[in-house]
Amino acid sequence: MSAGKQGDTLCFFINGKKVTEDDADPETMLLSFLREKLRLTGTKSGCGGGGCGACTVMVSRYQPATKTFTHYSANACLLPLCQLHGAAVTTVEGIGSTKTTIHPVQERIAKAHGSQCGFCTPGMVMSMYALLRNKPQPTMEDVTQALAGNLCRCTGYRPIVDGCRTFCQEANCCQANGDANCCRNGDGNPEKPEEEKPRLFEKEEFLPLDPTQELIFPPELILMAETANPETLTFYGERTTWVSPTSLEELVQLKAKHPKAPLVMGNTNIGPDIKFKGVLHPLIISPSRVKELFEVSETPQGVWVGAGCSLSEVRSLLEKLVPQFPEEKTELLRSLNQQLGNLGNQQIRNVASLGGNIVSAYPNSDLNPVLAAGNCKVSVISRGRREVPLNQDFFMGFGKTILNPEEIVVSVFIPFTRKGEFVRAFRQAPRKEASFATVSTGMRVFFSEGSRVVQDVSLYYGGMGPTTVSAAKTCTAIVAKPWDDETLSKAYDIILDELVLPPSAPGGKVEFRRSLTLSLLFKFHLEVLQKLRDTNVIKDEVPEKIWPLPREIQPSLQEFQAVSKDQSAQDPVGRPIMHRSAVGHATGEAVYCDDIPKTDGELFLGLVTSSRAHAKITAVDVSQALQLPGVVDVVTAHDIPGMKFRPMSGQEEELMAETEVSCIGQIICAVVADSRAHAKRGVAAVKISYEDLPDPVFTIEEAIEKSSYYEPRRSIERGNVTEAFEKVDQIYEGEMRMGGQEHFYMETQSMLVVPVGEEMEFDVYVSTQSPSAIQEAVAETLGISSNRVTCHVKRIGGAFGGKVTKTSHLVSITSVAALKTNRAVRCVLERGDDMLITGGRHPVMARYKVGFMNDGRIVAADMEYFTNAGNTIDESVLVVEKMLVHMDNVYNIPNLRGRGAACRTNLPSNTAFRGFGVPQGLLMVENMVNDVAAVLGRPADEIREINMYRGPSVTHYKLEFSPENFLRCWDECKLKCDYSARRKAVDQFNQQSRWKKRGMSIIPIKYGVAFAESFLNQAAALVHIYKDGSVLVTHGGTEMGQGIHTKMQQVASRELHIPTWKIYISETSTNTVPNTCPSAASFGTDANGMAVKNACEILYQRLEPVRKKNPNGTWENSETVSSVFLCVLRGEDLYMDWEKMEGRPGAYFTFGVSCSEVELNCLTGDYRTLRTDIMVDIGRSVNPSVDIGQIEGAFMQGLGLYTLEELKFSPSGLLYTRGPSQYKIPAVCDVPLRFNVYLLPDSDNPHAIYSSKGIGEPVVFLGSSVFFAIKDAVAAARSDSGLVGPFTFSSPATPERACLACNSQFTQKIPTSKPGSFKPWALNI
Ligand SMILES: Cc1cc2nc3c(=O)[nH]c(=O)nc-3n(C[C@H](O)[C@H](O)[C@H](O)COP(=O)(O)OP(=O)(O)OC[C@H]3O[C@@H](n4cnc5c(N)ncnc54)[C@H](O)[C@@H]3O)c2cc1C
C-alpha cells in the first residue's frame, strides 16, 4: 500500500557515526540493517525473537526534560529501525577492535576463556558493556541479571561470569584473579603455596575500566532533541507504513481513524507476531514520542505511571518509591517490583512497555495478576477519557481486553496499600529466569485492624486459562473468615473446582498447573501468617518459612597440573592458552558463514516443508510464489541432476520428497529469491496438497506395537543372564523414559554455495563438522566429481553433532539451486526451521530387569533400549550400538545383556548429538543401580562402589582395561567434595525442612574415545613454512568452539620450536586436506594433533642441516629448504564385531566422576544446584583452559538434557518447541552456585598426543548427577508422605515432574484424567 511514497528521513547514530535513511522500511529490524546494509556483522542472529541475546546492542537516548542520557541493552532483532530516530546505537564494533584497542569487557571475557565457538560472545559483551555504562562497579547480582537473557550453548557460563566478576567491587579474593585454589573454597591443595598454583588467567594483566573513555553521546542528537520542533514522522515500506505522532491529540486521531493499527512500543509482542506468525500490519503507529505516555505522578492514594514507560523504568521508579513510604503502604509496589525482576530478561524489560504488557493480555502475564489483585486501574483515551479497573472483567480472552480498538492506555494507577493489607506475587516457570511463567499469581488480603478476620481478598492467576483469571468464588468463601488452616483448607477445595483445566488444555502440564494454584496459595497463606505474627495480630507458630532458593554464583575452583619446571617457557603445550580466536569473538571480528559478504547477484534459499506427518503429495503449486516480488525460482527434486538421495547406513534418504512425506518438517522444495524476506514470503505462498495416509507412528510404544524398526537391531551379552536370574536374592524390574534434546547450536545451519563459473566448479562455504561429507554430498547431488567442489569451513558457531548429516542434506539442496540459477545461493535457517527440520538427540525408553544379592552385588542385568529415531535412519543404528557398548559403565556385572532398537516413526529424523547415545543409555543403567539401592534401603554410592570394576578388568565386549584411574577419580572426587560430611548435612536439613529438600548424588563415567571404525579415525595435516618464517597449518579438524585450532597451534609451536604467534590457521578446506573424518567422537585433537605433530617433526628435521650450518641463525632465515609437508595419519585399528560380541570400539577410556547437590522447593518443583564437583581423567591436558571449558560446557549441556530441555510435539506430530521462548536451554541462572572442576593429576595415555585424552563428549553424562540429586531430594519428600522404595522418575527432571513426584498434600488433591479418555495437548514420544 505504501511503496513508492516519499517518507521522512530517519536519522540516528551507530557507533558515533550518523546514519540517515530516506527509505526506512518499517518491517526492517535493526539487526538486519546492521548486518546486511552496514555490514556490521558482529551483532549475531540466534533466534530473531528476543530469546537468546546474541543480537544485543546498546541504545542511548537523550532526555531533554531532565538533560540526562539513558543507556540500555536491547535485542536488535526486535528493534524496528524506524523506532530509532534520534537514538545512538552502540554495537560490539563500536566499543573496541583489534585494529584499535579492545575494550576491557572484550578483553576480560576473552582472557577468562569465556568464549568457545564465540557466537554468543558479542551479545554477552554488549549486555555487560551496557551494565557498566550505567554502573561501572556492579554487584554480582547486577552481572547475573544483565546476562540472564544471553544464552551460551558452549561454555557453561562459569568463565563468562568469572570474567565479568572482575568488574565487581567484591571480587577481590584470589579466586577472582583466576586463581585455581581459592581461599574461599578451603579445599584446595594445601601443600602448594599460593603463588605456585597454576591460574587460568591473570587479572593483573587486564586493562582497567575507564568510563571516561567511552563514546560520547552525539551532540547533534542532543541539539536535535532540544531544538527541533517535533513533527510527525512517516516512513513507507514495501508493505507497511509507520507513523510516529508527537502529540496525544494526534495519536488519538490516528488510532480513531485506524483502529486496527497496532501501537508499537517495545515491539516485543507485535514483532514476534509479524516474524513468526506472518501477521501483516499495513499501518503501524509508534507513540514513543508522545510525552503523556511517559509521565509519572503521585497522589495520596497511589501513583500514576505512564503506560509507555518501559518495564525497566517502572522497576527503577518502584525502587525509588519504596523507601519513601512506610512499609505498609508499599506492599503492592514491592510485589510488582519482585515480579518485574523475573519478567523476561533485561533486554526485554528495557524496551517492553507497561501498557503493552497489559494490553497484550498474555494468558500467563506476570504483571496482570498482580495489577488486578492490587486493584489497579488504567486511564484510557479515545474521543473521551475513562478509567477502567483492571479486574476479571478487563481480561476477556487470549490477547483480548475490554478496551475498544481505538482506545489508548495513557497511564496505570498503582494504589498504595493500607494497614492490614498484604500483597504477594508468585510465579513458577520452566526455567528460573528469562522464561514465561507456567503459573503466575497476584494475591492480596485485607484484614480489619488488629484482627485475623478477612475483610477483602483477591486471588488472580495467570497460566490457568486463555487469560488472567480471578478465583472469585474462593475469595468469597474466605471473606469474613479468620485466616487460618481451616479457612484455607476449604479454600483449596473451592479453588480446585473453580480453576479447572480440561485435560487437553493448551500448554499441557495440567495436573502441575492445577497443583500450583494450591501450593502457591499455601505459600501465600504461610507468608500472611508470618506477617500477622510479625504485627502481633496472632501468636501462632508459623509452620515453616519458605525462603527463596539461594542464587549467588560463588567463585569456584579449577584445578589442573602445572607444566614441569623443565619445560621451555616458549613451549605452550599443557598451558592454559586462550582460544586463538577469543579476542575476535569478543570484538565481533570473527567471521562466521553468514558474515561472509554478499556476492554479486546472490540469492537466498528458503525451504518448503511438509505440514503432514504421513501423507501422499497430490500437488505442488508454486505459481503464486513465483509471482511474488523478488522470487526467482523454485527448486524441486526434478531439478537434481545427480543423486536425489543421501545414502545412510545402507538406506537412501530423499533430499526432497517427491510423492510422499513421512514427517512434519520434511523438505519438499525450496524457493530462491533476491532476499531473505522475499524467500520467506515465497515459501509461505507455495501450496502443497496432501492425501493423508493412515496410522502415523509417533511414540516408541506405537513403534513397538507395529514392529516399526530400522535394521539391524543389536544385542550383546556376557555370562548367562537367564540362568543368573535364578540364583539371585532379589529381582527388580523397572522402566524409564528420557526425552530428546535439540542441539541449539547458537549459529543455525548456514551455507553459501558459489558457482565458480567454469567447468562445473563450486565453492561451498558452510558451517559443518565434516567438510569432506559436504564435498561428497554436493558432488553426488550435482553429478560431478569431488575435485570440482571445494568446501571451506572457517569456524562453526556450535555444532554438537548436528552439523554432519543434516547439513549435507541442506547443502545438497542449496547446491542444486546454485546450479539451476547459476548464481551464488545462501541458506541460513531461521531458528524455528532449524529446530523443526534437523532433529536432535534420540528420546529413549528402556526396560530393565536387575538381579542382585542382599549384600548389594548386582549379578545379572537385562536392558532393553528403544530409541525414537524418526522418519529416516540417519545414524540411529550407530547410536544404539554405542549405547550397548557403554552399558557396563564402570560396573563389573558378570551377567549382562543389552538389546537395542531404533524405532522408525513419523517424527523428524534424529541424528548424532554429543555423547552419541551414551548419555541416554547410561542414565538408565545408573537409574537401575539407584533402584537396587532403594530396594535394599542403602545409599546409592555404596551400591555403586560394591559393583565397580577393580584390578585388571574385561568389558562385556571382551576388552581388557585397567580401571585404576577411574577409581582414583572416584576417591578423589569424594574427598574433594567432602562427600560424607555433606551427605550427613543433607539428611539433617531434610529432617528439619518439610517443603524444601536437599538431594545429593555422585555419578561416574567410563567413556570410550574415537570412532568404532578405523577409517574414520584417520587424519591429515598440511604445514606451510613461508619465507618470512610464518607458518600456515591446515588440518582436518573443524573449529566449532572446542579449541582444536588453538591446540594444533600449540602442537606446531612445540614441534617447530617457534612461538604460537608465528603460526596461523585460516580454515579447514577440502582442497588442502582431503578425505577428512568428521570432527566428532571427542577424537579431533587425538587424530589431527598427531598429523600436525608428524608433519611438523618432518619439516623440522628437514631444516636440521640449515640449523647445523648456522647454529646461531634465527628461524626466519632457516627455512631456505622448501617447507611444505602433508602428513596423512592412519588411525588405530578399532572395530566392533556384533556377531562375536567383541571388539575394540574405542582407543582408550576417559574417566570422570561428578557430585552434585541441589535444593528443591517441593511446592513448585523449582530447584537450584548448590554445588557440583567434577573430577576427570583426561591424561595430560594439552590446554587446561580449553579442556576445562569442554568439561563445564558439556556438564551444563547434560544438566539441560536431564533437568530442563523438553521437546513437545502436537498429537499430529508438529514440533511445538521451535525457539528459545518454548525450549529452554540452561541460562546463567542454572550454573551450579559452586562449580569446581579438577583434572586428575599424573595420568598418562599412550594412545593420544602428548599423553592427553579426548574430552568433548564424556562429561555430558555427568550432568545426570543433578538429575539424581533431584531424584534424591524428591525421595526425601516422598518419605515424608510415607512413600519409600524405588519410584519411576523420567528425564528431564523438570519442575513439573519433581513437584508431582514429591506427592505432597496438594498434588494428591489433583484428580488425574484417565489415559485414553482425552487427547493430550502433547505426545509422550
Ligand atoms: C523473549 C520474551 C520474553 C518475555 N517474557 C515475559 C515474561 O516472562 N512475562 C511476561 O509477562 N511477559 C513476557 N514477555 C512479554 C512482554 O512483556 C510483552 O510483550 C511486552 O510487555 C509488551 O509490551 P511492548 O511495549 O513490547 O508491546 P508492543 O509489542 O509494542 O505492543 C503490544 C500490543 O499492545 C498494544 N499497546 C501497546 N501500548 C499500548 C497502549 N499504551 N495503549 C493501548 N494499546 C497498547 C499494541 O497495540 C499491541 O497490540 C516476553 C516477551 C518476549 C519477547
Ligand code: FES
Ligand atoms: S537474535 Fe535477537 S534475541 Fe535472539
Ligand code: FES
Ligand atoms: S561460546 Fe557461547 S554459544 Fe558458543
